[in-house]
Structure formats: structure tokens, C-alpha cells
Amino acid sequence: MKRRAFLISAGGVAAGMVLLPRVSSAAEGKIDWYTSSDTNILDFWTNVIAPKFEAANPGLSINLIDAGDGAGQDAIADRALAAMQTSTDPQADYFETADPLSPKGAMEAGLYVNLKESLSNWSKVNPLAIETDFAVPYRGSQVLLAYDTTKLPAADVPKTWDDLVTWIKANPGQFIYNRPDKGGSGGNFVRRAIHEANGRDPSLFTLDNFTPEYAEKTLAPAWEILNDIAPSLFDNGAYTSGNTQSVQLLGQSAVTMIPAWSDQALQGIATGVLPETTGLVQLTDLAFSGGFSRGVVLSNGANKDAALKLADFVLTEEIQGAIIVELGGFPGVSWDNVAEDLRNKYKDIVPSSIPTFPGGDWGSAISDGWYRNVAPNVDRNA
Amino acid sequence: MTARPVSWVQPSRRLTGLLLVAVPVLLFAWMTIWPILSGLTTALTPQQADGSRPLSFDNFVTFFSDPYSLANLGITLWTCLITLGLLLVICIPLALYLRFAQGRLATYVQTMAMFPMFVPSIILAFAFIRVLGPNGMADLLLNAVGLPKIRSPYLTPWGPVIGLVWDNIPLTVLILVSGLGAVSNQAVEAARDVGAKPLALFWHIILPRMWTSVAVVVSFTMLGLFASFTLPYVLGPASPEMMGPFMQRTFRDLRNPEMALTQATITMVFCIAFGLFYVRAVARNRGN
Incomplete structure (x- = not known):
């Protein structure tokens, strides 16, 4: 009986020790880095940035942690904000991509380091990509047109919206874009139509100026534009359900041109999903919208100084070149700060402007409006 | 015992x-x-x-007075019924064959029939685009022998139907074969001895014993089809959409959980009807 009682109590203590929250503090010189991005980004950091950074900075290393998704990383940010109030170690130094406006009040509380003042490479950053001084845009991607050069010579490719519409109508069935809510390539194609319908002025749309009446007024003309081209799209007005499916249709030579994310198209060409003969072009009258990933450094992290070194490091020519070549992304720095051979190779897709479109209520209004006004109004058997 | x-x-x-x-x-x-x-x-x-x-009942009034929502409900019912019909047409002969055939060929057929069970629907969807999509394998084969291309079912309402039929073959065949276990070899042989032709055999001996499993198939697959998401999402047209993708879009993109729940409730009512059908079929079987 005594033996059993001993066994039970000993087992209980052991279990309790396992369940006890383990108190540990961040290791010196090991940057706790979190990402909410896709696996290809984590792979890129694991295989390219981390080894290069560790080689260049002896004694420093990066602890790469996958936060899973945005919600997972938000929880780490919440923890860091709470740690700030109690002056404890947040065990987080660097977020691969984050919005410094989140969590609410974090920026005002000083959770994120002002990178404009702290980074020596900040001057290299593309001014079009800067949203705030607290986050460093280090990689971007933009929607552009991917096309089959065997069917459409590069010299004849449309470079303005009007030319594009003319081309789509002259070549029925050769263009397709995906549903705006199912992927950014189609989503930003639709947003470009909205820009076109409103004098190509992206400043007309902000996060705060959304009202249902204003949306109705600005979006309705865009639905007309899109309905006008619908019968000339692939299969008399079909829409794929994602970026990948559009790329697949271009790869199968079922269509001649699609809107595509720059990184997806470049990676597709590199891996053979898209043939070598795929051409890429950006509209010159107003580019398709895009987005940048912006890194932040936490001010209360134990390795803040090392993390700032890392933030500076990702802006170097070496890493920015790798972002273009290996990741298929856009550089966060101005193109002048990119190696010359790369600059020449990609000159067709260098944007002169990087328009953006606000999310929030606009996203829902565009999705709902498109599904109700554009998607059904086509007789597919005609 | x-x-x-x-x-x-x-x-x-x-x-x-x-x-x-x-x-x-x-x-x-x-x-x-x-x-x-x-x-x-x-x-x-x-x-x-x-x-x-x-x-x-405002949310329900909104749903039933909105032609867009009604079209989505309509396409869902259409897809479910067509898929169910095709499944029965394909799977009843298949189940009969597997019940009565012997030998190596039957083993291969059974393996083939069970194979879709181990293929995730997202893989199936992209394979579908490769094979039946525009310039897919079917087109290449037709082209090789000088025939015109098919009009691809991809992004039309027939896309999800074909995908769902393929995906649901294993479950349907399994249920039907287990139902056919109730048909004894003696009964079949006795009927043959008195000169029953295959059709009469099927109609008078086999079918009466199969009804329960057919009823189970109808209710089970209808529930599964109503709830299908990936195949209609990837293979179907942008509009009208099936209830699964429609609900998800209403909830996530339009951030309107109330309407999404209304759509879910309406979908649930249809599913309850098939659920009751299943319960009755099983209860009747127990009573026998």
C-alpha cells in the first residue's frame, strides 16, 4: 500500500513539473524571430538570410519561429505588449512582417522601434513603399500581366488599360482573371478597373472614406467596365477560383494572358510551371496594386540591437538581390540599390508607382458587388 | 449468447x-x-x-426574396440531385458486379473503385484541371487522333458534378455492396433454376433486398454533397455558387455572420429532411 501511495504521489509531482509553466529567458545573441507568412518565406529565411547573417555577424544567431498565421503572431505581439507593462522579457525581437498599428495602442506605447532613426540603410528603402517609420518594407510583390510570348510578341503587348481592353475584345477567350475574393491577382485586376472608372486616382479610396453610398457611386462604373469585357473572357466569361488556377491555365496554354502576382509568376518560370517563353509586363498608365511585407523590431526584446542589425542586413544589396532571384519578390529598396544586371533584366516590371487599395469595408463591398453585378450577368452558352 | x-x-x-x-x-x-x-x-x-x-424572420425573408441567394440554393439542389442520380447509375451495376464476380479482375475493379477514398479533394480538383481542363490530357489524346477538343466542364456547373461523382464512388459502392450481402446465393440460384432472366432476377430478387441500402446511400451522399466545399469552390463557376462556398464567403469576406447562419439554417433544414429519411430507412430495416 505504501509503495503504491509513493508511486502515485511521485507520479503526480512529475506530472506537475511537466505542466508547470517553464520560466526561461531569451538566450544572449539569439534573435527570437517570428513569421506569419507562408512556408516559402520561412524556407527563404532558413536557407538564405539566416546563414548569410550568421556568417556576417559572428556570435549572433537567429531563432526562426513559425507563428503559424496572423492570429498566431498577434498573440506573440499581445504577449510582448503585456511584457512591456510588467518590464519582463517578451522573448521576441523581430517580426518578419507585421502592421505596427496592431495590437491597438502598441505603437503609441513604444513597443516597436522607430526604424527610420535606427537603421543606417533606411535611406535605400523605396519611398513608394514606406507606410510608417516603424516598419521596414523589405520585400514586395505586385500584380502584373503574364502572357505567352509565342502567341503574343512582346512588341504588341498592351501597356495601358485601354489597350488591354482592346486586346481582350480582339482576342476573345484568351484572357481570364480570378474571382476578386479568391486571390490577389484577380482582386487587384478588379481594383485596377475601379481605379480606371474613377480617373485613375488611387487617393479617392481610403480606409476611412468608405460609405455604402460612396461605394455604390464609385464601384458601379467599374462593374460596367468589367461586364463589357466579360463576354470576351475565357469560356465566355469564366473566372478561376484562385491565383494558382490562373497560372495553371496559362501554363496549359489555354489562355494567352492573365494577371498574376509578380513573385508567383517569377517563381513559376523558375520552376518550370510556366514556360520560359512567358513574358511579364506592367501597365504604364497606372500599375496594378500590390503590397509590401514590412518587418518590425520590438523595443523591449532582449536582443534589440542584434535585431536592428538584422533589419539593416535585409536591406543590403546581397539580400535584396536574393529576394528578386530566389524568392521572385520585389525589392524593398529602390531599384537604384539593386545590382545592375538584375535592374536591367527586370526593367519591364519595375513600377513607377505602387498604387494600393484599402481593405476593410472596401474589400467586402468589392467582393459582394462583383459577385452580384459581374459574375452572373453572362449567358455562358451564348 | x-x-x-x-x-x-x-x-x-x-x-x-x-x-x-x-x-x-x-x-x-x-x-x-x-x-x-x-x-x-x-x-x-x-x-x-x-x-x-x-x-x-427578417433574415429569412431577405434570403428568400434575394434572387442571387435563391439561384445559389437552386444550383446546390441541382448539383446534389444530378450527382446522386449519376452515382446510382454508376454504382449499382458496379456493386452488383463486385458482389457476384470472382477472380482477379474483380479485385482490380474493387481497388479502382475504392481508390478515390484515398485522394484528398484538393488534389483531385487540380488533377481534374490537368485532365479535363482546357488543353488537358483529354484534349491532347483527342487531338492526337484528329478529333476536336471537348468543351471543358471546368468552371461550369458540370465541373463539381464530375468531381463529386468520382469522389463519392467508394462510399456509395461500400454501402451498396454491404446491402447486397442480404441477398443470399441460394435465392439467386433458386430463381435461376426456375428460369429467371437477369433483369427479372434483379427486379424481383435483388432490388427488394437492396432498398434499404439505396435509401442509406441517398441520405448519406445527399448530406455529404450539401456540405461539399472544395470541389465546387475550385471547379465550379463563379456564379451561381453552391451553398458551401457561398456561406464561407458570406461569413469571411462579407463579414456577415448573421446571413451566413441564415444560409446555414436553410441548408440544415434540407439536410434534416435527408437525415429523417435515413432514420426511417434504418428503423424500417430493424423492424423487418
Whole structure:
């Protein structure tokens, strides 16, 4: 009986020790880095940035942690904000991509380091990509047109919206874009139509100026534009359900041109999903919208100084070149700060402007409006 | 061996039994019953401008007066019925073959029929685009022998139908084959001895014993088809959309959980009808 009682109590203590929250503090010189991005980004950091950074900075290393998704990383940010109030170690130094406006009040509380003042490479950053001084845009991607050069010579490719519409109508069935809510390539194609319908002025749309009446007024003309081209799209007005499916249709030579994310198209060409003969072009009258990933450094992290070194490091020519070549992304720095051979190779897709479109209520209004006004109004058997 | 009468069970053992049963029952109540009640309550009490939530059928009126939503419900019913019809046409002969055939070929056929069970639907969807999509394998083969290309079912309502039929073959065949276990070889041989032709054999001997499993197939696959998401999402047209993608889009993109719950409630009502059909079929079978 005594033996059993001993066994039970000993087992209980052991279990309790396992369940006890383990108190540990961040290791010196090991940057706790979190990402909410896709696996290809984590792979890129694991295989390219981390080894290069560790080689260049002896004694420093990066602890790469996958936060899973945005919600997972938000929880780490919440923890860091709470740690700030109690002056404890947040065990987080660097977020691969984050919005410094989140969590609410974090920026005002000083959770994120002002990178404009702290980074020596900040001057290299593309001014079009800067949203705030607290986050460093280090990689971007933009929607552009991917096309089959065997069917459409590069010299004849449309470079303005009007030319594009003319081309789509002259070549029925050769263009397709995906549903705006199912992927950014189609989503930003639709947003470009909205820009076109409103004098190509992206400043007309902000996060705060959304009202249902204003949306109705600005979006309705865009639905007309899109309905006008619908019968000339692939299969008399079909829409794929994602970026990948559009790329697949271009790869199968079922269509001649699609809107595509720059990184997806470049990676597709590199891996053979898209043939070598795929051409890429950006509209010159107003580019398709895009987005940048912006890194932040936490001010209360134990390795803040090392993390700032890392933030500076990702802006170097070496890493920015790798972002273009290996990741298929856009550089966060101005193109002048990119190696010359790369600059020449990609000159067709260098944007002169990087328009953006606000999310929030606009996203829902565009999705709902498109599904109700554009998607059904086509007789597919005609 | 016969079961012991309940009265013999000692009180303490009865308690153990109840406790054992409590876990799944509580889990069911928590994960299924509670969300249903909570969803139904939300759908029936739309939030007003002043924040109050009076009982009202407004959300349902909105749904049934909106041609867009009705078209989505219509395509869902159309897809389910067409898919079900095709499944029965394909799977009844297949099940009969597997029940009565012997030898190596039957083993291969059975393996082929079960194969879709091990293919995730997202893989199936992209394979579908490769094979039946524009310039896919089917087109290449037709082209090789000088035939014109097919009009691809990809991004038309027939896309999800073909995908769903393929995906549901294993379950349907399994249920039908198990139902055919009720047909004894003696009965078939006796009917043959008195000169029954294959069709008469099927009609008078086999079919009456198959009804229950057909009813189970109808209710099971209808429930599965109503709930299908990936195949209609990837292969179907942008509009009209099936209820699964429609609900998800309403909830996530339009950020309108109330309407999404209303759509879910309406979908649930149809599913309950097929659920009851299943319960009746099984109950009738027990009664025999």
C-alpha cells in the first residue's frame, strides 16, 4: 500500500513539473524571430538570410519561429505588449512582417522601434513603399500581366488599360482573371478597373472614406467596365477560383494572358510551371496594386540591437538581390540599390508607382458587388 | 449468447455505464447541438440599429426574396440531385458486379473503385484541371487522333458534378455492396433454376433486398454533397455558387455572420429532411 501511495504521489509531482509553466529567458545573441507568412518565406529565411547573417555577424544567431498565421503572431505581439507593462522579457525581437498599428495602442506605447532613426540603410528603402517609420518594407510583390510570348510578341503587348481592353475584345477567350475574393491577382485586376472608372486616382479610396453610398457611386462604373469585357473572357466569361488556377491555365496554354502576382509568376518560370517563353509586363498608365511585407523590431526584446542589425542586413544589396532571384519578390529598396544586371533584366516590371487599395469595408463591398453585378450577368452558352 | 436483463445490472455498474456514455453525449451536445441552437438563435434575432435583437424572420425573408441567394440554393439542389442520380447509375451495376464476380479482375475493379477514398479533394480538383481542363490530357489524346477538343466542364456547373461523382464512388459502392450481402446465393440460384432472366432476377430478387441500402446511400451522399466545399469552390463557376462556398464567403469576406447562419439554417433544414429519411430507412430495416 505504501509503495503504491509513493508511486502515485511521485507520479503526480512529475506530472506537475511537466505542466508547470517553464520560466526561461531569451538566450544572449539569439534573435527570437517570428513569421506569419507562408512556408516559402520561412524556407527563404532558413536557407538564405539566416546563414548569410550568421556568417556576417559572428556570435549572433537567429531563432526562426513559425507563428503559424496572423492570429498566431498577434498573440506573440499581445504577449510582448503585456511584457512591456510588467518590464519582463517578451522573448521576441523581430517580426518578419507585421502592421505596427496592431495590437491597438502598441505603437503609441513604444513597443516597436522607430526604424527610420535606427537603421543606417533606411535611406535605400523605396519611398513608394514606406507606410510608417516603424516598419521596414523589405520585400514586395505586385500584380502584373503574364502572357505567352509565342502567341503574343512582346512588341504588341498592351501597356495601358485601354489597350488591354482592346486586346481582350480582339482576342476573345484568351484572357481570364480570378474571382476578386479568391486571390490577389484577380482582386487587384478588379481594383485596377475601379481605379480606371474613377480617373485613375488611387487617393479617392481610403480606409476611412468608405460609405455604402460612396461605394455604390464609385464601384458601379467599374462593374460596367468589367461586364463589357466579360463576354470576351475565357469560356465566355469564366473566372478561376484562385491565383494558382490562373497560372495553371496559362501554363496549359489555354489562355494567352492573365494577371498574376509578380513573385508567383517569377517563381513559376523558375520552376518550370510556366514556360520560359512567358513574358511579364506592367501597365504604364497606372500599375496594378500590390503590397509590401514590412518587418518590425520590438523595443523591449532582449536582443534589440542584434535585431536592428538584422533589419539593416535585409536591406543590403546581397539580400535584396536574393529576394528578386530566389524568392521572385520585389525589392524593398529602390531599384537604384539593386545590382545592375538584375535592374536591367527586370526593367519591364519595375513600377513607377505602387498604387494600393484599402481593405476593410472596401474589400467586402468589392467582393459582394462583383459577385452580384459581374459574375452572373453572362449567358455562358451564348 | 443473450444479453442479461437490465434489472440484473448493479447500481454502481449502471453509473459507470452512464459515465462512459456521458463523454460522447456531452461532446455531441457541446460541439453540435449547442452551435446549432446558438446559430439558430442568432439567425432568428437580427441585430437592429439600436443594438437590440428582437425575434424576427427578417433574415429569412431577405434570403428568400434575394434572387442571387435563391439561384445559389437552386444550383446546390441541382448539383446534389444530378450527382446522386449519376452515382446510382454508376454504382449499382458496379456493386452488383463486385458482389457476384470472382477472380482477379474483380479485385482490380474493387481497388479502382475504392481508390478515390484515398485522394484528398484538393488534389483531385487540380488533377481534374490537368485532365479535363482546357488543353488537358483529354484534349491532347483527342487531338492526337484528329478529333476536336471537348468543351471543358471546368468552371461550369458540370465541373463539381464530375468531381463529386468520382469522389463519392467508394462510399456509395461500400454501402451498396454491404446491402447486397442480404441477398443470399441460394435465392439467386433458386430463381435461376426456375428460369429467371437477369433483369427479372434483379427486379424481383435483388432490388427488394437492396432498398434499404439505396435509401442509406441517398441520405448519406445527399448530406455529404450539401456540405461539399472544395470541389465546387475550385471547379465550379463563379456564379451561381453552391451553398458551401457561398456561406464561407458570406461569413469571411462579407463579414456577415448573421446571413451566413441564415444560409446555414436553410441548408440544415434540407439536410434534416435527408437525415429523417435515413432514420426511417434504418428503423424500417430493424423492424423487418
